[in-house]
Amino acid sequence: MDPVTRLGVVGCGLMGSGIAEVAARGGLDVRVAEATPDALEAGRRRLTASLDRGVRRGKLSEEQRDECLARLSFTYDLGDLADRQFVIEAVAENRDIKTGVLQSLDKVLEDPAAILATNTSSFPVIDLAVATERPAQVIGMHFFNPVPVQQLVEVIPALTTSQDTVQRTRDLAAQLGKQAIQAPDRSGFVVNALLVPYLLSAVRMVESGAARPDDIDQGMELGCAHPMGPLHLLDLIGLDTAQAVAESMYEEFKEPLYAPPALLRRMVAAGHLGRKSGRGFFTYTG
Numbered sequence: 001m002d003p004v005t006r007l008g009v010v011g012c013g014l015m016g017s018g019i020a021e022v023a024a025r026g027g028l029d030v031r032v033a034e035a036t037p038d039a040l041e042a043g044r045r046r047l048t049a050s051l052d053r054g055v056r057r058g059k060l061s062e063e064q065r066d067e068c069l070a071r072l073s074f075t076y077d078l079g080d081l082a083d084r085q086f087v088i089e090a091v092a093e094n095r096d097i098k099t100g101v102l103q104s105l106d107k108v109l110e111d112p113a114a115i116l117a118t119n120t121s122s123f124p125v126i127d128l129a130v131a132t133e134r135p136a137q138v139i140g141m142h143f144f145n146p147v148p149v150q151q152l153v154e155v156i157p158a159l160t161t162s163q164d165t166v167q168r169t170r171d172l173a174a175q176l177g178k179q180a181i182q183a184p185d186r187s188g189f190v191v192n193a194l195l196v197p198y199l200l201s202a203v204r205m206v207e208s209g210a211a212r213p214d215d216i217d218q219g220m221e222l223g224c225a226h227p228m229g230p231l232h233l234l235d236l237i238g239l240d241t242a243q244a245v246a247e248s249m250y251e252e253f254k255e256p257l258y259a260p261p262a263l264l265r266r267m268v269a270a271g272h273l274g275r276k277s278g279r280g281f282f283t284y285t286g
């Protein structure tokens with residue numbers, strides 16, 4: 001099969017803008033869909049700022065940045081994705097929203113062989129696949145934050161996903177310069193199944209007063225050479241997303257170690273979502 005040249009990305013938040021950026025840098029024609037003008041503008045700004053940062057850091061020339069921008073187009077209308085060969089949805093971690101987006105895309109895509117990938121962090125891919133009329137062409141494609149930096153993509157076939165879809169998804173990951181691993185269709189897949197209990201344990205340490213956020217993070221950075229401690233990482237991921245992932249894993253396994261601690265819920269309720277809101281376990285300016 002020919003390589004994918006026309007990619008669609010739905011959602012231009014932290015993950016969607018990163019996916020669109022690496023795809024444009026990988027030479028693909030990328031069309032990005034968002035639900036509202038404000039969200040689209042914010043996403044476009046984030047994406048442009050990231051490309052500008054790449055220029056400042058000497059990772060791409062001004063000419064390459066301009067070529068990337070020329071390969072990107074934006075729309076509010078999912079109908080504008082009709083000609084896409086492969087679409088990655090990266091909307092909020094909400095089962096109903098993701099299901100609705102995949103069902104709409106299923107109707108809109110002209111090519112019956114086009115693939116629908118979900119960047120869900122935790123929902124069973126099979127539930128999303130069977131909500132469409134093309135369950136053999138629905139697959140999980142889970143990127144990591146920040147997308148331009150993290151090398152990994154988890155490729156998650158549902159029970160219904162065809163081998164052809166798996167191969168095309170692996171090929172696309174390679175086109176984007178990513179390294180794919182195959183992960184099981186269990187909530188949390190491979191990485192979050194290991195990462196989330198660790199992050200929640202750090203929240204419980206703060207909640208119980210056992211240790212201070214700075215000390216916890218320094219402990220893991222200096223003691224275990226992690227690039228950032230668990231609380232800075234939660235702030236990067238977004239506390240709302242982390243809560244949604246933990247809830248989904250708890251729903252699947254009923255293991256107390258996946259249950260979101262009360263402190264996490266309270267912080268989300270207060271709007272302390274991490275970097276994106278300027279405040280989480282730490283505060284951020286600019």
Ligand code: CAA
Pocket residue numbers: 050057121143144145146147148149150192227228233237241245
């Ligand atoms: N976009 C593009 N490049 C970026 C970037 C971004 N948003 N953020 C950082 N970078 C690049 C910088 O340009 C820099 O590159 P060079 O060294 O080649 O110039 C490099 O990354 C390091 O950046 P900084 O010096 O600014 O900062 P840092 O050294 O503190 O690194 C970090 C920042 C890359 C975020 C690093 O701390 C890190 O890797 N942290 C761990 C992130 C992680 O674990 N992510 C997974 C989260 S889990 C998830 O996403 C899945 C889920 O479902 C919840």
